[in-house]
Amino acid sequence: MSRMWLSKRLLPLLLITAGVWQLAGASWILAKAELSQYLISSAWERQLHAGEIHKPWPWADTWPVARLKLDQQKPLVVLQGTSGEALAFGPGLHEASTLPVTQQHGDDTPVRTTVIAAHRDTHFRGLEKLQVGMGVQLQGRDGRWRHYRVRGTRVVDSSRETLPVSDRPGLLLVTCYPFGALEAGGPLRYLVYAEPVPEAQVIKL
Numbered sequence: 001m002s003r004m005w006l007s008k009r010l011l012p013l014l015l016i017t018a019g020v021w022q023l024a025g026a027s028w029i030l031a032k033a034e035l036s037q038y039l040i041s042s043a044w045e046r047q048l049h050a051g052e053i054h055k056p057w058p059w060a061d062t063w064p065v066a067r068l069k070l071d072q073q074k075p076l077v078v079l080q081g082t083s084g085e086a087l088a089f090g091p092g093l094h095e096a097s098t099l100p101v102t103q104q105h106g107d108d109t110p111v112r113t114t115v116i117a118a119h120r121d122t123h124f125r126g127l128e129k130l131q132v133g134m135g136v137q138l139q140g141r142d143g144r145w146r147h148y149r150v151r152g153t154r155v156v157d158s159s160r161e162t163l164p165v166s167d168r169p170g171l172l173l174v175t176c177y178p179f180g181a182l183e184a185g186g187p188l189r190y191l192v193y194a195e196p197v198p199e200a201q202v203i204k205l
Contacts, residue, residue, distance in 0.1 A: 036056065036089050037077075037089070037090075039056040039057055040056045040064055040077050040079070040089060040090060041077055042056070043055060043056040043063065043064050044064035044067060044077050047063075047064060047141065048141070048143050051141070056089075060085070061081075061083065061085055061086075062079040062080050062081050062083065062085060062086040062089075062092070063079065063080050064077050064078065064079060064080075065078055065079065065080045065093050065099060065141065066078040066093065066099055066116075066138055066139060066140055066141070067138070067139040068091060068116060068136070068137070068138055068139075069136065069137040069138075069139075070126060070127065070129075070130060070136055070173075071129070071130060071134045071135055071136065073126050073129075075139075076090060076091050076118075076123055077090050077091075078090065078091045078092065078093055078116055078138075079091065079092050079093070080092070080093055081093065081095055082094055082095065082117050087117065087118060087119055090118070090123055091116050091117065091118035091123050091124065092116065092117055092118065093114070093115070093116055094115035094116065094117055094163070094165075094174070096115065096163065096165050097112055097113055097114050097115035097165055097172075098111075098112045098114065099114055099138075099140050099141070100114055100138065100140060100146055100169055100196075111167060111168065111169050112165060112166070112167055112168075113164070113165045113166050113168065113169070113170045113171070113172050114138065114169075114170070114171050114172065115163055115165055115172045115174060116171070116172070116173055116174070117173075117174040117175065118173075118174075118175055119175065119176070120175040120176045120177065120179050120181075120190070121179075124173070124175040125179070127173060127175050127190065127192060128179050128190065130150050130153070130173075130192050131150065132150050132151065132152060132153070133149060133150060134149070134150045135147060135148065135149055135150075135197075136148040136149070136150060136171060136173075136194045138171060146196065147196070147197040148170075148171045148194035148195060148196055148197060149194060149195060149197050150192060150193070150194045151193050151194060151195045152192075152193050153190065153191060153192050153193070154190075154191055155177050155188055155189070155190055155191070156188070156189050156191060157187050157188060157189075158187045158188070158189050159187040160187075163191075164191075164193075169196050170193060170194065170195050170196065171193070171194040171195075171196075172191060172192070172193050172194075173191070173192040173193075173194070174189055174190070174191055174192075175189070175190050176188065176189060176190070177189055177190040178190075
Protein backbone atom coordinates (compact mmCIF):
# COMPACT_ATOMS: atom_id res chain seq x y z
CA MET A 1 0.00 0.00 0.00
CA SER A 2 1.71 3.19 -1.17
CA ARG A 3 2.20 6.31 0.90
CA MET A 4 0.46 8.37 -1.76
CA TRP A 5 -2.65 6.22 -1.50
CA LEU A 6 -2.63 6.54 2.30
CA SER A 7 -2.26 10.29 2.15
CA LYS A 8 -5.16 10.58 -0.28
CA ARG A 9 -7.35 8.47 2.00
CA LEU A 10 -6.26 9.75 5.39
CA LEU A 11 -5.93 13.46 4.70
CA PRO A 12 -9.64 14.05 3.89
CA LEU A 13 -10.62 11.89 6.87
CA LEU A 14 -8.37 13.90 9.20
CA LEU A 15 -9.74 17.19 7.85
CA ILE A 16 -13.34 16.03 8.34
CA THR A 17 -12.55 14.83 11.86
CA ALA A 18 -10.91 18.16 12.73
CA GLY A 19 -13.91 20.06 11.33
CA VAL A 20 -16.38 17.99 13.32
CA TRP A 21 -14.28 18.50 16.46
CA GLN A 22 -14.28 22.27 15.98
CA LEU A 23 -18.04 22.37 15.38
CA ALA A 24 -18.69 20.20 18.43
CA GLY A 25 -16.54 22.50 20.56
CA ALA A 26 -18.34 25.63 19.31
CA SER A 27 -21.73 24.00 19.87
CA TRP A 28 -20.77 23.06 23.42
CA ILE A 29 -19.69 26.63 24.19
CA LEU A 30 -22.99 28.00 22.86
CA ALA A 31 -25.00 25.40 24.75
CA LYS A 32 -23.10 26.16 27.96
CA ALA A 33 -23.71 29.90 27.51
CA GLU A 34 -27.45 29.36 27.01
CA LEU A 35 -27.65 27.03 30.01
CA SER A 36 -25.79 29.48 32.26
CA GLN A 37 -28.18 32.31 31.35
CA TYR A 38 -31.16 30.09 32.09
CA LEU A 39 -29.70 29.11 35.48
CA ILE A 40 -28.91 32.74 36.35
CA SER A 41 -32.42 33.92 35.43
CA SER A 42 -33.93 31.04 37.38
CA ALA A 43 -31.82 31.88 40.44
CA TRP A 44 -32.98 35.52 40.25
CA GLU A 45 -36.65 34.53 40.08
CA ARG A 46 -36.23 32.18 43.06
CA GLN A 47 -34.52 34.96 44.98
CA LEU A 48 -37.37 37.39 44.27
CA HIS A 49 -39.91 34.90 45.62
CA ALA A 50 -37.91 33.56 48.58
CA GLY A 51 -36.03 36.71 49.57
CA GLU A 52 -32.82 34.73 50.00
CA ILE A 53 -29.63 34.53 47.95
CA HIS A 54 -29.65 31.75 45.36
CA LYS A 55 -26.49 30.87 43.47
CA PRO A 56 -27.03 29.83 39.83
CA TRP A 57 -24.89 26.71 40.40
CA PRO A 58 -23.40 25.35 43.65
CA TRP A 59 -19.76 26.27 42.94
CA ALA A 60 -20.46 29.79 41.65
CA ASP A 61 -18.61 32.62 43.40
CA THR A 62 -21.34 35.10 42.46
CA TRP A 63 -25.12 35.39 42.53
CA PRO A 64 -27.87 37.57 41.02
CA VAL A 65 -28.51 40.91 42.74
CA ALA A 66 -30.60 42.91 40.25
CA ARG A 67 -32.06 43.06 36.77
CA LEU A 68 -31.14 45.85 34.33
CA LYS A 69 -32.98 47.09 31.25
CA LEU A 70 -31.30 49.52 28.86
CA ASP A 71 -34.02 51.45 27.05
CA GLN A 72 -35.83 48.90 24.80
CA GLN A 73 -33.11 46.25 24.96
CA LYS A 74 -33.55 42.80 26.50
CA PRO A 75 -33.29 42.78 30.34
CA LEU A 76 -29.99 41.58 31.83
CA VAL A 77 -29.51 39.91 35.21
CA VAL A 78 -26.82 41.70 37.23
CA LEU A 79 -24.42 39.56 39.28
CA GLN A 80 -22.57 40.40 42.49
CA GLY A 81 -19.02 41.66 41.98
CA THR A 82 -16.80 42.34 38.98
CA SER A 83 -14.59 39.26 39.15
CA GLY A 84 -13.68 37.39 35.99
CA GLU A 85 -16.34 34.75 36.58
CA ALA A 86 -19.10 37.25 37.25
CA LEU A 87 -18.39 39.35 34.13
CA ALA A 88 -18.11 36.21 32.00
CA PHE A 89 -21.79 35.51 32.61
CA GLY A 90 -23.35 38.96 32.91
CA PRO A 91 -23.04 42.54 34.14
CA GLY A 92 -21.54 42.86 37.63
CA LEU A 93 -22.33 45.17 40.54
CA HIS A 94 -19.10 46.98 41.44
CA GLU A 95 -17.85 46.22 44.94
CA ALA A 96 -17.48 49.92 45.78
CA SER A 97 -21.14 50.66 45.13
CA THR A 98 -24.52 49.64 46.49
CA LEU A 99 -27.94 48.88 45.12
CA PRO A 100 -30.57 51.61 45.51
CA VAL A 101 -32.71 51.39 48.64
CA THR A 102 -36.02 52.93 49.60
CA GLN A 103 -35.30 55.43 52.35
CA GLN A 104 -37.74 55.21 55.25
CA HIS A 105 -38.23 57.79 57.97
CA GLY A 106 -35.30 57.46 60.35
CA ASP A 107 -33.47 55.07 58.02
CA ASP A 108 -29.72 55.74 58.07
CA THR A 109 -28.87 53.27 55.29
CA PRO A 110 -26.10 54.90 53.20
CA VAL A 111 -27.01 56.02 49.70
CA ARG A 112 -24.36 55.67 46.99
CA THR A 113 -24.15 55.63 43.23
CA THR A 114 -24.92 52.19 41.82
CA VAL A 115 -22.07 51.11 39.51
CA ILE A 116 -22.58 48.23 37.07
CA ALA A 117 -19.86 47.00 34.70
CA ALA A 118 -19.88 44.53 31.79
CA HIS A 119 -17.83 43.57 28.74
CA ARG A 120 -18.23 45.77 25.66
CA ASP A 121 -18.45 42.81 23.25
CA THR A 122 -21.10 40.82 25.13
CA HIS A 123 -23.64 42.11 27.64
CA PHE A 124 -22.84 45.84 27.23
CA ARG A 125 -22.35 45.84 23.47
CA GLY A 126 -25.51 47.94 23.23
CA LEU A 127 -24.31 50.53 25.73
CA GLU A 128 -23.09 52.90 23.03
CA LYS A 129 -26.66 53.11 21.70
CA LEU A 130 -27.86 54.84 24.86
CA GLN A 131 -28.31 58.56 24.31
CA VAL A 132 -29.11 61.43 26.64
CA GLY A 133 -32.74 61.31 27.64
CA MET A 134 -33.21 57.58 27.12
CA GLY A 135 -34.60 55.45 29.92
CA VAL A 136 -32.89 52.79 32.02
CA GLN A 137 -34.62 50.55 34.55
CA LEU A 138 -33.20 48.60 37.48
CA GLN A 139 -35.08 45.93 39.44
CA GLY A 140 -33.86 45.37 42.99
CA ARG A 141 -34.18 42.47 45.41
CA ASP A 142 -37.57 43.78 46.50
CA GLY A 143 -38.89 43.25 42.97
CA ARG A 144 -39.47 46.96 42.44
CA TRP A 145 -38.36 48.55 39.18
CA ARG A 146 -36.59 51.89 39.62
CA HIS A 147 -36.50 54.27 36.68
CA TYR A 148 -33.57 56.36 35.47
CA ARG A 149 -32.89 58.75 32.61
CA VAL A 150 -29.52 58.99 30.84
CA ARG A 151 -27.92 62.29 31.73
CA GLY A 152 -24.58 61.99 29.95
CA THR A 153 -21.77 59.82 28.60
CA ARG A 154 -18.01 60.21 28.52
CA VAL A 155 -14.75 58.33 28.02
CA VAL A 156 -12.18 58.24 30.85
CA ASP A 157 -8.68 56.88 31.28
CA SER A 158 -8.85 54.39 34.16
CA SER A 159 -5.11 54.73 34.76
CA ARG A 160 -5.60 58.40 35.67
CA GLU A 161 -9.15 58.62 37.03
CA THR A 162 -11.27 56.68 39.48
CA LEU A 163 -14.93 55.88 39.07
CA PRO A 164 -17.07 58.86 40.15
CA VAL A 165 -18.92 57.04 42.93
CA SER A 166 -20.67 59.61 45.12
CA ASP A 167 -23.00 59.66 48.11
CA ARG A 168 -26.06 60.41 46.02
CA PRO A 169 -28.45 58.09 44.17
CA GLY A 170 -27.70 57.46 40.53
CA LEU A 171 -26.69 54.76 38.10
CA LEU A 172 -23.25 54.52 36.48
CA LEU A 173 -22.74 51.96 33.68
CA VAL A 174 -19.15 51.10 32.75
CA THR A 175 -17.52 49.15 29.93
CA CYS A 176 -14.21 49.08 28.05
CA TYR A 177 -13.60 51.46 25.15
CA PRO A 178 -13.44 51.72 22.16
CA PHE A 179 -16.25 49.33 21.28
CA GLY A 180 -14.70 48.10 18.04
CA ALA A 181 -11.25 47.39 19.47
CA LEU A 182 -9.77 44.02 18.52
CA GLU A 183 -7.62 43.76 21.64
CA ALA A 184 -8.85 43.89 25.22
CA GLY A 185 -7.14 45.30 28.28
CA GLY A 186 -6.77 48.98 27.40
CA PRO A 187 -7.18 51.72 30.05
CA LEU A 188 -10.10 53.56 28.41
CA ARG A 189 -13.59 53.19 29.88
CA TYR A 190 -16.94 54.31 28.51
CA LEU A 191 -19.26 55.68 31.19
CA VAL A 192 -23.00 56.24 31.04
CA TYR A 193 -24.55 58.16 33.93
CA ALA A 194 -28.30 57.99 34.55
CA GLU A 195 -30.17 59.93 37.21
CA PRO A 196 -33.26 58.70 39.08
CA VAL A 197 -36.66 59.64 37.70
CA PRO A 198 -39.13 60.67 40.43
CA GLU A 199 -42.06 58.30 40.74
CA ALA A 200 -44.46 61.10 39.83
CA GLN A 201 -42.77 61.44 36.42
CA VAL A 202 -42.87 57.74 35.51
CA ILE A 203 -45.47 57.15 32.83
CA LYS A 204 -46.75 53.59 32.63
CA LEU A 205 -48.31 52.66 29.29
